[in-house]
Amino acid sequence: MRRMFTPVTAMCAGTADGGGAATSHNEVPLIERERLFGNPHRAQGRLSPDGRWLAWIAPLEGVLNLWVAPIDHPDQGRAMTAEQVRPIRSYFWSPDSQALLYVNDTGGDENFRLFGVNIDSGETRTLTPFKETRVQIIGISRLVRDRLLVGINNRDPRWHDVYSLDLASGELTLVLENEGYAGFIADEHLELRLAAQPREDGGETYFRITANGIEDEPFATIGFEDSANTGPIGFTRDGNTVYWIDSRERDTAALMAQDWHSGELRLIGHSPRADVTGILLDPVSDEVQAWAIDYLRTEWTALDDTIAADLAFLEGELKGDISVTSRTDDDRRWTVVNDPVTAPAETWLYDRDTRTLTSLYISRPELSGEQLAGMTPLEITARDGKTLVSYLTLPEGSDADGFRRPTSPLPMVLLVHGGPWARDSYGSNAYHQWLANRGYAVLSVNYRGSTGFGKRFTGAGDGEWAGAMHNDLLDAVAWAVEAGIADAERVAIMGGSYGGYAALVGLTFTPEQFACGVDIVGPSNLETLLSTIPPYWEAGKRQMYRRMADPETEEGAAWLKERSPLTHAGQISQPLLIGQGANDPRVKQAESDQIVDAMKANGIPVTYVLFPDEGHGFARPVNNIAFNAVTEAFLAETLGGRFEPIGEALKTSSIQVPHGVEYTPGLDEALNG
Incomplete structure (x- = not known):
């Protein structure tokens, strides 16, 4: 069967030398593993809400820790934490700009605790000091600056009770004892507004929360078919509007606004190609300023003229995909990451008043000047006609020009994403660079069951582990062989x-x-996989059973064994x-x-x-x-x-x-x- 291939040439990242005559890949220097997978120089640069500080993650004695510097003197960084074993991989600013907050576990057990470090004193405190407990962040507000809402499952490991955490004292005050709810949505006043209850069919029912507790009448019902890509994402500052990413009555998820009082839904943004996956909100009103989809690459649609001008300026000045990673409360300064793929990502300070960009750091400067390979977004057609958005990286110098097929078929690594309810996307990928540098073609495929391409595509993976999901991978390999990219006798399959x-x-x-x-x-x-899932996955258990098989039935148990x-x-x-x-x-x-x-x-x-x-x-x-x-x-x-x-x-x-x-x-x- 002929597999069709559509190169998206307008979106292809070229090679570092911009094309031209092919060179032997063996002449390309070997990039050491340490430079690709060792600690980054800096990562996750973010401005404090008040705009005074820049924080980032960087190594301290070989372990990733938190650093901070005055924004006007980013070279005067000082380490704020002293983790000696487990790296800090994510963090966020306290709303009052007084502390950095982060979660960490022990040895990968995912019993995450919340820590806070004060910017002035340098004191680090364990804010959720409970063993065998996994903290969740439920509510952070720019309006309420002295506390957060957190979920803690130390009473019942299946469900997270909601607490108010006083940032100054560390005191935890119980707000709501959770008796079977998957999660909660709070407004900008840190008042709980919605509770999500898992349904037996794998969907969810949302209930309003008032001063009298959780109401009995449903506010919204999400059926199983919409469960993978539908849910509320927050409120406007005045609390009168709740935003949804919503696939009800459509295939791909739209950005919707719902009036809290009347229940009326209003469409803000939608694309028939992919789900809405990103939004930019006004820091003051929380009104939507722009929304994005990620099909082959991320595409932004601005609703605000000023934001449109900002995005146009950034796209014109920076070569590669851009993402806004932090904004000050007054919205005068942003941090922006530029990812050209063929060079290491760079983080910039953007001053909106003067329309100027100042480089803050390159994430991996040791890769600057290296011959990094580009990444080509693809559309591959599966045997039943479904489109598989995929990403291909070829060794530098292995092909000619344009979308350059290699001069002869290459060994290939099929790199399969996890989840499976997740997706591969365009952008710098250390594994693609590493394997391509070693001489392999690298292909990542969004097989059916992946998210982001509409509920029908996700639902097409239900019950298809080791079935149609695997056939999609085989079809992508067959395309690569037929296209002269891969040597059929030298294909590896790899993933996590x-x-x-x-x-x-x-x-x-x-x-x-x-x-x-x-x-x-x-x-x-798969039988032991489902019998040993963590207790805090209880809320999503029925949805997993629907998408795989129900181990509590004879038919389901047989399916799990066979697959x-x-x-x-x-x-x-x-x-x-x-x-x-x-x-x-x-x-x-x-x-x-x-x-x-x-x-x-x-x-x-x-x-x-x-x-x-x-x-x-x-x-x-x-x-x-x-x-x-x-x-x-x-x-x-x-x-x-x-x-x-x-x-x-x-x-x-x-x-x-x-x-x-x-x-x-x-x-x-x-x-x-």
């Missing part, structure tokens, strides 16, 4: 979480299609590498243990890498680098690409190899040398 499951499916259900597989924290047994790679482990005939975090609360270590044990019993080679201080993925750069060192040696052995020797990459990591050290070249020497 659901992507790891897809890698296992590839080697069990269709072992003839792939030369090897890399599974990172992927489930091998589990473990059931078909005897079919594996190609090399497999598995990476797992011992503390993973989502995909337990037993998921990897089971498939490894089955392969050992069947005499099938497998290399099993375990990190005792990681969870669902590898947060510590030393561990991520260690696993990737093993991965590129493993891939080079099977696919024939270039590789940086493992060398000393494992020494500072916590890596353990319970089985199969002999199946990956150089691994035994690196561990024991």
